Amino acid sequence: MSSSVNVFLTLDKPAAFLKQSALVSHSDQGVNVHVGSDSVENLRKIQKAGRHLDGQGYASVQLAGAGWDMESQWAFYQGFNSTMSDNTVAWNETDEGVASQLDDMRAANxxxxxxxxxxxxxxxxxxxxxxxxxxxxxxxxxxxxxxxxxxxxxxxxxxxxxxxxxxxxxxxxxxxxxxxxxxxxxxxxxxxxxxxxxxxxxxxxxxxxxxxxxxxxxxxxxxxxxxxxxxxxxxxxxxxxxxxxxxxxxxxxxxxxxxxxxxxxxxxxxxxxxxxxxxxxxxxxxxxxxxxxxxxxxxxxxxxxxxxxxxxxxxxxxxxxxxxxxxxxxxxxxxxxxxxxxxxxxxxxxxxxxxxxxxxxxxxxxxxxxxxxxxxxxxxxxxxxxxxxxxxxxxxxxxxxxxxxxxxxxxxxxxxxxxxxxxxxxxxxxxx
Missing domain, CATH: 3.40.630.10 (Zn peptidases)
Structure with missing residues (x-):
């Protein structure tokens, strides 16, 4: 069993049984963060989703799938970063160069x-x-x-x-x-x-x-x-x-x-x-x-x-x-x-x-x-x-x-x- 949960970005609306304002939803593949067409507002949503998942007790996540650029990954990290715990974020694997920059930013942060x-x-x-x-x-x-x-x-x-x-x-x-x-x-x-x-x-x-x-x-x-x-x-x-x-x-x-x-x-x-x-x-x-x-x-x-x-x-x-x-x-x-x-x-x-x-x-x-x-x-x-x-x-x-x-x-x-x-x-x- 994986030690991390996958977190995906999705443009899909939350399921009908959820509030349509829901930031996150869950599936067999992992956690979905619901974003829209406004790139600036998306960063706020993603950071809030990170806080939400920390509050739910998640300790280790893998940013998976498409759509994760450097800024969106950093926004999630800032929200998921918790004062009293050692939460870990594994960067999206599609771009090693971005992951290296994020490692440097995380160390300084x-x-x-x-x-x-x-x-x-x-x-x-x-x-x-x-x-x-x-x-x-x-x-x-x-x-x-x-x-x-x-x-x-x-x-x-x-x-x-x-x-x-x-x-x-x-x-x-x-x-x-x-x-x-x-x-x-x-x-x-x-x-x-x-x-x-x-x-x-x-x-x-x-x-x-x-x-x-x-x-x-x-x-x-x-x-x-x-x-x-x-x-x-x-x-x-x-x-x-x-x-x-x-x-x-x-x-x-x-x-x-x-x-x-x-x-x-x-x-x-x-x-x-x-x-x-x-x-x-x-x-x-x-x-x-x-x-x-x-x-x-x-x-x-x-x-x-x-x-x-x-x-x-x-x-x-x-x-x-x-x-x-x-x-x-x-x-x-x-x-x-x-x-x-x-x-x-x-x-x-x-x-x-x-x-x-x-x-x-x-x-x-x-x-x-x-x-x-x-x-x-x-x-x-x-x-x-x-x-x-x-x-x-x-x-x-x-x-x-x-x-x-x-x-x-x-x-x-x-x-x-x-x-x-x-x-x-x-x-x-x-x-x-």
């Missing part, structure tokens, strides 16, 4: 999801940096090097955002600099810098979160994990550009050493920032990463973060949000998202958004002293980051990852990490 889903006891700043470095070195050992700036070294080198946010934790904060350089030339220019928010746990600090809001905050390093997955995917697809990955890693905790409301952080570039909300810590650490990207001379910069609840209010958990004042860079990101079948929406950002977090005591504040940062909170957060973006924001993309984590299961996703955004960013890196 599983790595990203595991990083986000593990508890903060297992993923803390240094362990996050080490796991990402080891993973990338396992793919391209000759082309990857890493440096970790840890604890007081951050203060000594001027990386005051990461140091300040992370100094209250028993786990020292870290700025990880991971260099993928396939050129063999140590003086080669950096084509892209990737800057990831790596808050491995976020209590909110003295602007403490309620218990239910804190429960999922192991996911607040989703930006770092997403960029690691994107770089892993791009390397597997043959990336030949030099890319530096900056992971801004800290735990935002409370102790006698914790930073406080009203404190002023003086950054390496001389900018002074008043802290009006210790739960708006992601932008404080990303500021260091963006300045580091500038020091590296990167031509293009992408940051990614689970940054604001305001972005989720705007686009829901089905989309990620992107911000840029560079029209060409924004268009490229949106085109890559469409190419990779990931949902991405551009939200407003203008240079005047930099003025939307004023302070009477410093050059600016890290937020507004209102719940969620007030109206336009996601754009105002992006405006804060624009103050630190190299090249006055030209060539810079900011991803607010509203869809990176599901607090509970949905018809499309299991609870936990989705890794949504990694494919888009990988495609952006690979674009000419």
């Amino acid at each position: 599983q790595f990203t999801r595991e990083l986000v889903n593990l508890s903060a006891e297992e993923i803390y700043p240094l362990s996050l940096a080490e796991r990402v470095s080891e993973h990338l070195k396992s793919i391209a050992p000759e082309n990857v090097s890493a440096r970790f700036i840890v604890g007081d070294e951050l203060k000594n080198e001027g990386w005051m955002g990461i140091y300040t946010v992370g100094r209250a934790s028993q786990h020292a904060p870290v700025l990880a600099v991971i260099d993928y350089n396939p050129t063999g030339d140590e003086n080669a220019p950096v084509d892209y810098a990737l800057v990831g928010k790596g808050i491995t746990y976020d209590s909110g600090g003295y602007s403490i979160k309620p218990s239910e809001g804190m429960l999922s905050m192991k996911c607040d390093m989703g930006g770092a994990a997403t960029l690691a997955g994107a770089l892993s995917t791009a390397i597997r697809r043959g990336l030949n550009k030099r890319v530096k990955l900056f992971l801004c890693c800290a735990e935002n905790m409370i102790s006698g050493k914790a930073y406080k409301l009203g404190d002023i952080i003086t950054y390496k570039n001389g900018l002074r920032v008043e802290v009006v909300n210790t739960d708006a810590e992601g932008r404080l650490v990303l500021a260091d990463g963006l300045m580091a990207a500038g020091e590296a001379g990167a031509k293009q910069v992408i940051d990614a973060a689970t940054l604001t609840g305001a972005a989720q209010m705007a686009v829901g958990n089905e989309f990620n949000a992107v911000f840029s004042i560079d029209e060409q860079a924004a268009a490229l990101a949106l085109n890559c998202a469409a190419q990779e079948n990931e949902l991405l929406w551009r939200l407003p950002l203008a240079t005047w958004h930099m003025e939307n977090t004023p302070s009477p005591f410093a050059d600016c504040a890290n937020s507004r002293p209102q719940k969620g940062g007030g109206a336009g909170g996601a754009s105002n957060a992006a405006g804060f980051l624009l103050r630190f973006a190299p090249n006055d924001g030209q060539g810079w993309l900011h991803f607010d990852l509203a869809g990176a984590y599901q607090k509970s299961s949905t018809p499309m996703w299991a609870a936990g990490a989705t890794a949504m955004g990694a494919r888009t960013i990988a495609a952006t890196l690979l674009a000419d």
